[in-house]
Amino acid sequence: MSYISNISYRQGPLLALTQNLTFGTPTRVGRKKRWNENMVARFPEGTFGRITNVLEKNEDRTDFVRAAVERELKRREARGRKAQSAGDLRK
DSSP states (O other), X not given: OOXXXXXXXXXXXXXXXXXXXXXXXXXXXXXXXXXXXXXXOOOOTTHHHHHHHHOOTTOOHHHHHHHHHHHHHHHHHHHHHHHHHHXXXXX
């Protein structure tokens, strides 16, 4: 029997097909994690119902909370920058 390569198929067809292969991709497969940090939070009774009542189409509660946190962070960071620049003007 003649072979195209020097690999014997008696070792198994899968082994014969996968020997000496290198890949340009890393061994980790899949998407890059978008949400890396987790947090458990407790809310007063009725909060989830209020959130559900104001959700937009195709928005879930988690999206709502993420957007609310992001808005509040931007607001507070801007307030902090204003206070810092006001302090710089007083000097």
